[in-house]
Amino acid sequence: MYLTGSSKVNEKQHLEIGGVDTVELAKKFGTPLYVLDEWEIRRRMREFVGAFKELNVSFQVAYASKALCTKAICYIADEEGLSLDVVSGGELYTALSAGFPKERIHFHGNNKTLEEIEMAVDQEIGAFVIDNFYEIELIERTAKEKGKVVKALIRVSPGIEAHTHEYIQTGQEDSKFGFNLFDQAQEAVKRVMQSKQIKLLGFHFHIGSQIFDMEGFDKAIERIADFYQRLKEQYQMEFPILNTGGGFGIRYTDEDQPLPIRSYVHALVEFVKNHFNARNLTFPEIWIEPGRSIIGEAGTTLYTIGSNKTIPHIRKYVAVDGGMMDNPRPALYQAKYEAVIANKMNHTNTEKVSIAGKACESGDMLIWDIELPKPEPGDILAVFSTGAYNYSMASNYNRVPRPAMVLVKDGKADLIVRRESYDDLIQYDLVPERLKSKKMIQSK
Known part of the structure; x- marks a missing residue:
């Protein structure tokens, strides 16, 4: 059994996270319930920052808020000295509402709307990460109208494919993200350099997610260094920033073997030094x-076990009170997870079961073929490594309210996202007067 962060088995033989009994959490806050280990989040943030400081280089560690964006997480990122990567007006608004320093916000996205760009320009955020030619036009026009000069990086596709799932590869040439490094990027630089409203700081790339092998970063940085060299020769200037993106892998199951955070950082710095020094x-x-590498393993989702169904000689299905509504990743990516029964931590695994969600979809399966103690109705199932992209991608499919989220640390549990109610589900529903009138006539 693999436990991360401050998770352990307590004297009641229950799963404990952050000094709090998860069975008691389920009783108090209900299920499904997202549980975040604050100590683990901060530890990982500090490890990224500390690894750079060891090497005495200039850096920014920007938390990728798309992984999980709440006001409380923005507060923590600010306290730990991180910058923030946002990809939408909603994430930007959340950060601003949390009082996150504007100058440490970087705005990504392949189709930023005019309204989003206007918000970011008004707030004078730290930098845009420009993704396409249309965006250059929008930013330039907006900044000119508002009398502003904005800072920006240009996102490029270095033509490197990470060894990962095809749906989450983003650095190859055939991608919706960024400028092709070998022709489009050159034109993008020309247009931005001609603009009086945009100050170009440097370049950004991102080669994928769940990366365990650093070879892809080495090859990408080599190509980027060549690009920087060509620009230096053309413009007689150098650009001070290189953003190498994220994508560092985490452990979901025993199949995953991530590198230590320090190893990721030290390898990146070494690659940059080698390739930039070689080109003077x-x-x-x-x-x-x-993003994921900070928040992923810090999250655990608690479910209450309900019905079960045994198909002789095939498998036993055990259903929980959540599913693809609060974690769509297994359906989208065939993502794999590990789990325990939180109230039976001292019990021996005796059954192989498959964990089914409650959505009306055959594909709503959270875990296939897992060994557990005998699951019974009312047991609490704890699914690990659910901090990244679960809440972010959650939906109200089947009109199921989204779960609550708690932050645990030093024996305390604080609610940071309240559970949605049925009233929340219908708060935006409108009924045309003609339908209301028709119903009133029928009722008479």
């Missing part, structure tokens, strides 16, 4: 954007 380029300030 000034060593740039390095920005990175870890």
Whole structure:
């Protein structure tokens, strides 16, 4: 059994996280329930920052808020000295509502709307990460109208495919993200350099997610260094920032073997030094954007076990009170997870079962073929490594309210996202007067 962060088995033989009994959490806050280990979040943030400080280089660690964006998480990221990567007006608004320093916000996205760009320009955020030619036009026009000069990086596709799931590869040439490094990027630089409203700081790339092998980063940085060299020759200037993105892998199951955070950072710095020094380029300030690798393993989702169904000689299905509504990743990516029965931590695994969600979809399966103690109605199932992209991608499919979220640390549990109610589900529903009138006539 693999427990992360401050998780352990307590004297009641229950799963405990952050000094809090998860069975008691389920009783108090209900299920499904997202549980975040604050100590583990902070530890990982500090490890990223500390690894750069060891090497005495200029850097920014920007938390990729798409992994999990709440006001409380923004507060923690700010306290730990991180910057913030946002990809939408909603994430930007959340950060601003949390009082996150504007100058440490970086705005990503392949189709930023005019309204989103206007909000970001008004707030004078730290940097845009420009993704396409249309965005250059929008930013330039908006900044000119508002009398502003904005800072920006240009996102490029270095033509490197990470060894990962095809749906989450983003650095190859055939991608919706960024400019092709070998022709489009050159034109993008030309247009931005001609603009009086945009100050170009450098370049950004992101080669994928759940990366365990650093070879892809080495090859990508080599190509980027060549690009920086060509630009230096063309413009007689150097760009001070290189953003190498994120994508550092985490452990979901025994199949995953992530590198220590320190190893990821030290390898990146070494690659940049090698390739930039070889071309007589000034060593740039390095920005990175870890999201999953900070928040993923810090999250656990608690469910209450309900019905079961045994198909002789095939399998036993055990259903929980959540599913693809609060965790769509297994359906989207065939993502794998590990789990325990939180109230039976001292029991021996005796059955192989498959964990089914409650959505009206055959594909709503959270875990296939897991060994557990005999699952019974009312037991609490704890699914590990659910901090990243679960809440972010949650939905109200089947009109199921989204779960609550608690932050646990030092024996305390604080609610940071309240559970949605049925009233929340219908709060935006409108009924045309003609339908109301028709119903009133029928009732008479």
